[in-house]
Amino acid sequence: MNEVPKPVEEELVSCEVCLKEIPLSESKSTEAVDYVVHFCGLQCHSKWKEQQSKPDA
Numbered sequence: 001m002n003e004v005p006k007p008v009e010e011e012l013v014s015c016e017v018c019l020k021e022i023p024l025s026e027s028k029s030t031e032a033v034d035y036v037v038h039f040c041g042l043q044c045h046s047k048w049k050e051q052q053s054k055p056d057a
């Protein structure tokens, strides 16, 4: 038998920057203009912030 313990089925979200799937509770999220974006960590969060402030080249 190969039973994997699965206590709670947690909602997964994708990191806005690296597209990694992370549990909602472990994600960092930020409210963008009219939606919420999720990040796997602070590194991706600041990366995204940088991209937001970049002028459209």
Ligand SMILES: [Zn+2]
Pocket: 015, 016, 017, 018, 019, 020, 039, 040, 041, 044
């Ligand atoms: Zn990420």
